Amino acid sequence: MTDNKTSPTLLIHAIRKAPQYIHTIQPPLFRASTIIFQSTAHLFDRHWTDAYDYSYGTHGTPTTYTLGDQLAQLEGGKYCLLAPSGLSAINLVNSTFLSQGDEVWVPDNIYGPNMEHLRNLQQRYGIIVKVYNPIDADSFAPSAKTKLIWLEAAGSVTLEFPDLKNLVKKAQQASVLTALDNTWGAGLAFNAFDFSDEHLTIDITVHALTKYPSGGGDILMGSVITQDQTLHHQLFKMHATQGICVSGDDSAQITRSLPHMYLRYQQQAESAKVLLEWLKQQSEFTQVLHPTDPNSPGHEYWKEICIDGKSAGLVSVIFNSKYDMHAIRRFCDALTLFKLGFSWGGPMSLVMLYDLKHMRVLPNTHLQQGLLVRFCIGLESAQDLIQDIQNALKQLK
Template identity: 75%
Template sequence: MKQDSQTRLIHAPRKAPQSISTIQPPLYRASTIIFENTDALFNRHWTDDYDYSYGTHGTPTTFTLGDNIAQIEGGEYCLLAPSGLSAINLVNSCFLNQGDEVWVADNIYGPNMEHLRNLEKRYGIQVKVYNPLDVETFQPSAKAKLIWLEAAGSVTLEFPDLVGLVKTAQAHHILTALDNTWGAGLAFNAFDFGEEHLSVDITVHALTKYPSGGGDILMGSVVTRDKTLHQKLFRTHAIQGISVSGDDVAQVQRSLASMQLRYQHQSNSALTLLPWLEQQAEFVQVLHPANPDSAGHPYWKEICKQGQSAGLVSVIFDSAYTMQDIRNFCDSLELFKLGFSWGGPISLVMLYNLRDMRVLKHSHLKGGLLVRFCIGLEHPQDLIQDIQHALEQMKKLKNE
C-alpha cells in the first residue's frame, strides 16, 4: 500500500533490532504503550508485577529502578514518586482516614509535619508527637493507624530507639513507616534489623539525595515487603496519577553504581570533621549519631553495625552568638554553599532556629541556633579550613 511521506515518518518501514546488551539499560519514554493485540489488552491486570498498560503504571525503565531500590533497601516492591515529599504524601493519603491517629517524632522532617497538620485541620486526622528517644512517650490509642519514624532525625540527628518503637507499634497493630533517606538502605536494613530481626512495614526514600548524587534530580520511592500493602499503595499511586520522567529515572539508575562509594566517602569525611568541630569553642554541641555525646548514640551503634552514617553534621552555637552572627558565618563560607538537601558532590550548609521547630522540650539540646553541614565530595581538610575561615570572619565582624 502506497503511503504518504508523512505517514512513513511515523510508521517507519525499517526498524533497527531492539535487543542489544549495554552497560546501562535502555531508556523508555512512554505515555501510550502499544498493545500487541486484544489478548494482550484484556489478559492483563493492574496487580501484575509488571503491568505495561500506560506510562503512569510503569515502563521497563521505571520498573528497573524500582526493583533496584527495593533490593538496596531490603524490600520487595517499590513505587516511584516525583519527590521524597510526594512519596511521603502517598503513604499518608493511602492509609489515613478521618479520625485516625498518626504518630510523628518531634524531629520529623518539617514538610511531613506540615502536610499532616494540614490533614488534621481539613479532615480531622489526629497528629500526636512522641520523643524518638523515649518509647514511653509513644502512647497510641485504638485509633492509631500509622507511626512515622526517622533514623536519624531531621536536623538534630538523634538516632531513635528503633527497636522499642517498632515493637510497641507491632504490639498495637500500627503501620510503621520509616523515612529512610538518611540511611539510604546502606547504613542498616530497615526490613531486618536488631537482634530480633525486626522490620518496618514501609520505607520512604528521597532518591533526590544519595541515589541521584548530582543535586539535579527530584524523585522519591516507597518500598514494602508486603504485597497487600504494596497493592494498596499502588492503587492510590494510580488514582492520584503519580508518575516520574523516564529521563530522570535513567539518570538515577546511572548513579546507583557509585552510590555506596559516595555514601561511604561522605560518611568518612563527616567522621573526620567531628573531632575538629568538637574542639571549636564557638560550638557548644556537635550532633552526629557516631558522636558518643550525641543523643541516641547507643541506638545507632546497635543498629548501624558497620558504623556507617550519612554525611550530615549539625552544630549548636554558643549563646553568645546571635542569629546575625551565624548568618555572617554562613555567608563567609566558600566551599559550603547555602542550600537545602544533601548527597550531592558539593557541600551544603543551612541554619535553623530550633525554638521554632520543636513541640516537646529536649534537655539534651543546649541551645536554639543551629547550623547543619551536609558533606559533599571535597577533601575534608579543605572543608575544615573553610569552616575555620568563616568562624574567624564571624568573630571579626562581631568585634567591629
C-alpha cells in the same frame, strides 16, 4: 501504505526498524505515555496488580520498573513505587493509610514538610497528630485510633538516632503501621526490613532518591518500598488514582548513579567524621551532633543497629547562645566551599541554619540552647572544608 517517499505516514510507521535486543551496561531508556498493546488479548488479559503492568506510562515502563526493582533489593524490600519527590512519596503514604479520625504519631524531629502535610490533613479531615520523643520510646503511647507511626533514623536537622527497636515493638503490639524515612541510611547503613537479632521489620520505607541515589543534586524523586503485597497494592491503587508518575529520563539517570552510590556514601561519611572531631574542639559550638559520637543523642541506638558503624555525611552544630542570628548569618555568608542550600548527598557541600525554637514541640533537654547549623558534606577534601569553616568563624566576632 502509499509509495510516496515524502509521506508523513513514513515518519511514524518506519519501513525498517533496528533490532531491539542488544545488551549494554546501562539498560535502554523507555519514554512513554501511550504503550501499544500487541492484541486485544494483551489488553483485556492484564490486571493492574500484575508485577509489570505495561498499560500506560503512569503505571510504569521497563525503565521505571528496573529502577524500582534495584531500589527494593537495595533496601531489603520486595515492592517499590516511584514518586516525583521524597515529599510526594511521604504524602502517598499519608493519603493511603490515614482517614478521618485516625491518629498518627510523628517524632519531634520530623522532616518539616511532612509535618506541614499532616497538619493540613488534621485541619481538613480530622486526622489526629501526636508527637513523641524519638529517643524515648515511652513517649509513644498508641491508642485504639492510632493507625500510623513515622520514624526517622537519624532525625531531621538534629540527627538523633531513634530507639528504633522499642518503638517498632510497641507499634507491632498495637497493630500500628510503621513508616520509616530511610533517606539518611539510604538502604546502606542498615536493613530496615530486618534490623535486629529478633528480625524486627519496618512496614514501609520512604526514600528521597533526590539525595544519595541521584548523587548529582539535579534529580527530584522518591520511593515507597514494602515487603507486604497487600500494603503495596493499597499504595499502588492510590498511586494510580492520583496519577503519580516519574520521568523515564530521570529514572535512567538515577539507575546510572546507583552503582557508585556506596562509594559516595562511604566517602562523605568518612569526611563527616573528620569534621566531627575538629568541630568538637571549637569553642564556638556548645554541642556537635552526629550519631557516631558517644555524646550525641541516640548514639547507643545507632551503635546497635547500623552495620559496621555506617553513617551519612551530615553533621550539625549548635552555636554558643551568645551568638545571635545576625552573627550566624555572617558565618554562613562567609563560607565559600559550603554553599547555602537545602538537600544533601550531592558532590558539593551544603550548609543551612535553623532556629529550633520554631521547629520543636516537646522540651528537648538533650539539646543545648542556641542556633543550629547543619553541614552536609560533599566530595571535597575534608581539610579544605575545615579550613573553610575556620575562616568563616572569624566573622562571628
